[in-house]
Amino acid sequence: xxxxxxxxxxxxxxxxxxxxxxxxxxxxxxxxxxxxxxxxxxxxxxxxxxxxxxxxxxxxxxxxxxxxxxxxxxxxxxxxxxxxxxxxxxxxxxxxxxxxxxxxxxxxxxxxxxxxxxxxxxxxxxxxxxxxxxxxxxxxxxxxxxxxxxxxxxxxxxxxxxxxxxxxxxxxxxxxxxxxxxxxxxxxxxxxxxxxxxxxxxxxxxxxxxxxxxxxxxxxxxxxxxxxxxxxxxxxxxxxxxxxxxxxxxxxxxxxxxxxxxxxxxxxxxxxxxxxxxxxxxxxxxxxxxxxxxxxxxxxxxxxxxxxxxxxxxxx
Amino acid sequence: xxxxxxxxxxxxxxxxxxxxxxxxxxxxxxxxxxxxxxxxxxxxxxxxxxxxxxxxxxxxxxxxxxxxxxxxxxxxxxxxxxxx
Numbered sequence: 001x002x003x004x005x006x007x008x009x010x011x012x013x014x015x016x017x018x019x020x021x022x023x024x025x026x027x028x029x030x031x032x033x034x035x036x037x038x039x040x041x042x043x044x045x046x047x048x049x050x051x052x053x054x055x056x057x058x059x060x061x062x063x064x065x066x067x068x069x070x071x072x073x074x075x076x077x078x079x080x081x082x083x084x085x086x087x088x089x090x091x092x093x094x095x096x097x098x099x100x101x102x103x104x105x106x107x108x109x110x111x112x113x114x115x116x117x118x119x120x121x122x123x124x125x126x127x128x129x130x131x132x133x134x135x136x137x138x139x140x141x142x143x144x145x146x147x148x149x150x151x152x153x154x155x156x157x158x159x160x161x162x163x164x165x166x167x168x169x170x171x172x173x174x175x176x177x178x179x180x181x182x183x184x185x186x187x188x189x190x191x192x193x194x195x196x197x198x199x200x201x202x203x204x205x206x207x208x209x210x211x212x213x214x215x216x217x218x219x220x221x222x223x224x225x226x227x228x229x230x231x232x233x234x235x236x237x238x239x240x241x242x243x244x245x246x247x248x249x250x251x252x253x254x255x256x257x258x259x260x261x262x263x264x265x266x267x268x269x270x271x272x273x274x275x276x277x278x279x280x281x282x283x284x285x286x287x288x289x290x291x292x293x294x295x296x297x298x299x300x301x302x303x304x305x306x307x308x309x310x311x312x313x314x315x316x
Numbered sequence: 317x318x319x320x321x322x323x324x325x326x327x328x329x330x331x332x333x334x335x336x337x338x339x340x341x342x343x344x345x346x347x348x349x350x351x352x353x354x355x356x357x358x359x360x361x362x363x364x365x366x367x368x369x370x371x372x373x374x375x376x377x378x379x380x381x382x383x384x385x386x387x388x389x390x391x392x393x394x395x396x397x398x399x400x
Binding site: 189205 | 324
């Protein structure tokens with residue numbers, strides 16, 4: 001199977017020696033611009049958003065980035081290392097609609113199969129001559145909006161039968177349940193490899209990968225948001241409108257807040273199963289200092305320096 | 317069509333889907349090889365079904381005993397973590 005090499009650095013518009021922080025900033029800027037919820041041309045934006053996400057999934061992870069950098073050098077050479085987990089495959093297979101490109105699927109996803117025909121309930125199957133097909137596993141990119149509300153996603157799976165050499169494509173819908181957490185596996189019955197001798201087909205397991213979001217991260221059903229605040233907002237307190245996955249909330253920053261302090265909004269995270277409960281929304285305060293100051297601002301800071309008795313190095 | 321909440325299976329349903337009998341599943345559960353969802357009244361998710369299929373494959377085809385099963389499941393999880 002030939003796949004197109006993806007230049008993730010070019011996609012994010014960063015040089016190959018970009019720092020982790022540069023990569024994060026570039027991702028956030030592009031993800032905000034192309035987020036399907038805000039862009040005018042939704043179809044194009046969605047494709048672009050997936051591409052940016054995939055690039056960040058790899059470049060934002062030091063291990064994957066290292067692997068990608070090594071792979072990039074070998075890409076044009078024949079006999080490049082075979083992708084992991086596809087060694088002695090009985091069938092070739094190729095996903096579509098999972099939100100990841102073929103390139104990502106081959107080199108970075110957990111796509112794999114396990115088991116041999118007859119492996120499941122082996123004794124009974126061996127006696128009847130019916131063998132259940134192998135299960136297949138892959139990844140599916142799910143946006144936080146999809147995780148919030150649930151979704152139906154068309155996915156296609158192309159398999160080449162080594163005996164006939166014919167490629168067959170199955171297209172089906174995958175139900176993304178509301179509140180699905182990162183790493184959760186969704187089982188699609190009967191969409192694995194075909195059985196042998198009239199045995200039933202294996203299942204397809206898709207592991208959910210939350211798409212990186214410019215504003216939010218998740219941990220289980222809890223959602224986290226980094227909120228930049230001015231030094232005077234940290235000191236004096238402030239009322240700030242903060243975005244969540246289902247609309248903005250008014251948040252009161254208490255006076256004397258510190259950098260890195262977390263504020264919790266109960267029940268504004270992802271849904272949690274049938275209970276109707278929801279995770280929490282955590283706001284992480286990040287105190288920003290102004291990069292430039294006007295003469296008037298500088299005068300005020302200098303005045304503050306002269307009258308303040310605050311010394312951060314002598315605090316208990 | 318609205319997506320429903322996540323799929324959960326009773327012991328009977330997971331036994332029927334996997335073809336593994338109830339007593340065997342309960343035994344695996346007692347041994348801590350598969351776990352029901354917390355506070356679910358002994359219901360299982362797709363992850364448990366996948367683990368059950370792995371166990372049966374290792375036991376039936378590879379002839380692995382229970383001590384080996386535990387070790388191999390841990391190793392398979394470790395491999396997956398490393399590949400992520």
